Amino acid sequence: MINNSKIKESMPTRSAKERAKTFEEVELGYGEETAIKEACRCLSCMAKPCVSACPIAVDIPGFISKIKTGDFKGACAVINKSNPFPEICGRVCSQEKQCEKACIRRKTGEPVAIGNLERFASEYFENSNENSELVGKSNPQKYKIAVVGSGPSGMTCALELAKKDFDVTIFEALHEFGGVLVYGIPKFRLPKEILNKAVNKLKLRNVKMINNCLIGNTITIDELLNSGYSAIYISSGAGLPKFMNIKGEGLSGVYCANEFLTRINLMNAHSSDYDTPLTELGDVIVIGGGNVAIDAARCAKRLGTGEVTIMYRRGEAEMPARLSEVEHAKEENIKFEFFKTPLEFVGDEDGKIKEIKYQNMVYFGADNSGRKSVIPTSNEIHKMRADTIIIAIGSETNPLIPRSTPDLECDEFGKIAIKSGFTRTSKPFVYAGGDAVIGAATVISAIDSGKKAALEISKDFEARS
Amino acid sequence: MFEILQKTRFNDYTVHMVLKAPMIAEKAKAGQFVILRTDKFAERIPLTIFNADSAKGTIEIIYQKVGVATYKLDKKSEGDFIEDVLGPLGKPSKLEGYKKVALVSGGVGIAAAYPMAKVLYKNGCKTDVILGFRNKEFIILEDAMKSISNSIEIVTDDGSNGKKALVTDMLKDKLEGGERYDAVLSVGSIPMMKAVCDITKIYKIKSIVSMTAIMIDGTGMCGGCRLKVGGKTKFACVDGPEFYGYEVDFYEAIIRNRMFKIQEDRAREKYCNLYKGVKL
Incomplete structure (x- = not known):
């Protein structure tokens, strides 16, 4: 039942005229029939170049074959094994530069609309045992971990650690959770309800969430370590916006x-x-x-x-x-x-x-x-x-955490330096990732660092206990 | 949520509040500020931390009713809650190593000047304080300031307290009279601080200014509070609020501070029509 169409099923979209003055979501998402049709364009090829091209190696043919058979919840569960937030990635990833770029169907036409299918599957997320990979009854009993910043990287690390029964607290400087997903990405691309759904996954896992708390100022990294937190993941984001330093940048307007x-x-x-x-x-x-x-x-x-x-x-x-x-x-x-x-x-x-x-x-x-x-x-x-x-020409690093943490080494650009593995810093029990380390990058790379940090933290602590 | 433990009206326009904020109180130092959002619909605005008591877990702020954000804040009473308070933000004032300074403050700038004066006093520095207010009604904290300063001059724009002058006139008098300072610290309106720098420059005295800017997050992210300092882009929230006065591009700072003036005026008018009786 392979669909041989050379072109993707088109994404239903609010008309340009209709969306001219509204912040309602532009892309409306596939319906079931369209999703199955598009899923059937996937050849389930052996090489799986899409998986290699995905920074977090989502089992793309795996979830797509579930969609083919109408098992949408199953499709979501497959994605959740490697990506806790498909409702976000399906909307904001540059699929054309990653998974879809590698798709074998590009040889003769358009790639499989992996992003659209991921988004479709994400709607079938369930807080049930069926999706036990992601949501179950957490029983925080192990070490206390502090996560600095509630953007995609911090959210991922917190969730992954909570799944491993760590007692996780996220500290957020702003009044709302989500980091760049709240202040940066407009609602017509990522509606508030979708973000809330993602944030809610953390609450279901008993992650504690504290807003209005700027780590570095309100509490320092050392104070966190001295007050019972066994490890800290710094995912504080990209920081200061860059300017061109040309005449007139300070004008009104x-x-x-x-x-x-x-x-x-x-x-x-x-x-x-x-x-x-x-x-x-x-x-x-x-x-x-x-x-x-x-x-x-x-x-x-x-x-x-x-x-x-x-x-x-x-x-x-x-x-x-x-x-x-x-x-x-x-x-x-x-x-x-x-x-x-x-x-x-x-x-x-x-x-x-x-x-x-x-x-x-x-x-x-x-x-x-x-x-x-x-x-x-x-x-x-x-x-x-x-x-x-x-x-809008990018950003530089934020000095607040390094300034208040003298033994946290940074590189020549002021980014937190990684000393071993993917997220271990110069300071014991302090890990870092996301834009704070790699500079302004993508949501998926932030999720990738969050996952790696969770893995390294749990590895390091298992070795201790 | 942050509880208002105490609210004291200094005069029709100026109000003092004590807020329960233990984590901020633990850390706050002179020169630092908070970003505050009164309710879910309000703007985030920066306000100087006037005092902090880590034992009681409280911080104090002083605000002047100038726009919708402060009117909204003023609607709150003791026992009410403020939605968000983030801090302490900005670098603490550098007040060590001085033997004698002049501290020049305009209007509600005294909310920042007073904690600075306290630290200077503790450090054994002689501080000549010059305070300017719009009129007699606006004068606050006179006695408190007197008790920790070497000398104090209070002037008003309209002379209603018997002394009609600008703070810069008083500073000039002192310098012309032969007074010399390790530094002149000024905190107030941007034109006032610029005028202070114009005078101190003549006498080659170090001039430190405390810049106010429009801010949203207060953590360096939004870039709204940027200033040109020494030809470079700086952020009042993470690099400031204090800067060497001679390096600051005051013209640009003034322009940026009135970027939203039309919107602010319109919003205030609308708010005051809604709540008749609010004094403009």
Whole structure:
């Protein structure tokens, strides 16, 4: 019953017109029939290149074959063996750069829509014995473990440790749990209910969750160790946003994407019930080519009435953003200006942004990572009008934990240094992972570090007991 | 949730609150602040920790009613709860090694200046305090400040306390009169701190300013509180709030602090229409 169609079952999507002014989820998810049809495109090939291409090696053919037979709960259980949060990964992973890129069906057509199927299966998660891999009665009795930060990495580590009966507490600085999943990723991509569902898995496993607590300031790492925590996993996230250090970055109307997105996603600035404001956006230019840039642009489009343009110094093929989000952004009438780099933001007499000066760029060789580099095509300077600028060019490390933990070694960029295995730091009983170690990366790599940390922590403690 | 243990109205606009926050109280030092969100719909705003008592597990804040966030906070009474309080944030003030300083404060800046003065006093530093207020009604903590300072000058914008002057006039008088300081520490409005720096520069005196900025998370993540200091981007929440005054781009700081002015004014008007009788 192989489905030989060369193209994927299309993802039902809210129309561009309908979603222009709403933060309701854009992609609506497969129905059962569509999911089975798409699942039948999987050849269950022996090589399983998709599994090798998945950072956490989800048994992709395994869960897809369950969908083929209509065993949706079983499919979810298969995923949960390696991924506790398919409802998140199915929505935010760049499948086209990972599992789907490796899919054997790409040789003759489109790959199997693995991400869409993962998302479909995640809806059949059950808090039952059938899904005992993930949820059962936890009986915390072993060591107390502190997890710093409730983003995807911390959530994963906490859940995995709780499954092994560790007594886990998550410390979160913000008032809500989820880290970047709350303040960074907009609700039209990851609805609040879905995130709540994921967070709830931790509560079902008796993970204690403390908000409004900034580790490094409210409590230091050493104080945690001295107050009964046997180990600490630091997954505090990427930290400080990067800026270009060009003239005019401090003008009124120039946001960094983290601030812009936090105002909307965490503080609900788009809703009149909430007090946190946003400026009148007018014509918006977003600088950057990653998911954060696309998210900011799409939020701006929903909130304003002006043009929204994404300005990126490389070409479209080099954008780190998730493909389907780029496509959605285009449908939503967001303009793209490739091969352009801002030189200066120009303000009016009140210090409000009015235009951007930029240069055209062209590819020239590659950087150390093999990524294409760009240089200006000429000295010619161009101008573009703007009422709002949103800078989304990545982030640097947050100094708060290293500053208050003198014996925690960092690398030259200020990232927490790993001394052995994947997550062991220079400080005994202190582990680290996620963006705090690897720099701004993906949700799946954060989940991967969380899993590795849980494994290393439990290994180290089993050796002790 | 954080309980309000005590609420004291200093005057129509300025209020003192004692909050139950044991973990923050344990750590708080002069110069640090909290981010506070009164209820689920409110903004997150930074407020200086005026005092902390680790034995009682309490922190104290002083706020002036200036916008919706502080009006909302002011609606709360003793026994009520505040949704979120995060802290202590920012670097503690560096107050060691001084023999004599001038401490210049404007308005509710005294909430930060007073704990600094206390530490300076404990360190055996002679502190000449200059306090500026809008008018007589706004003067707070005069006696408390007097007891720990070498000298104290209080001026008002309208002269209603008998002394109409700017804090910078008083500082200038002292410096022209031959007073010399290891440092001048200022905390208040950005134009005031800029004016202080303009004067101290003439006398080549170290000038430390305490920058206020719009913040959301207060942990360095959002980048909203960024400032240009020494030509580099700094964050008031993790690098500050204190900076060397001569390095700060005050013009940019002023622009950034009024980025949401239209929205803030509109929100305040709406709020005051909703709750008739709230004084603007």
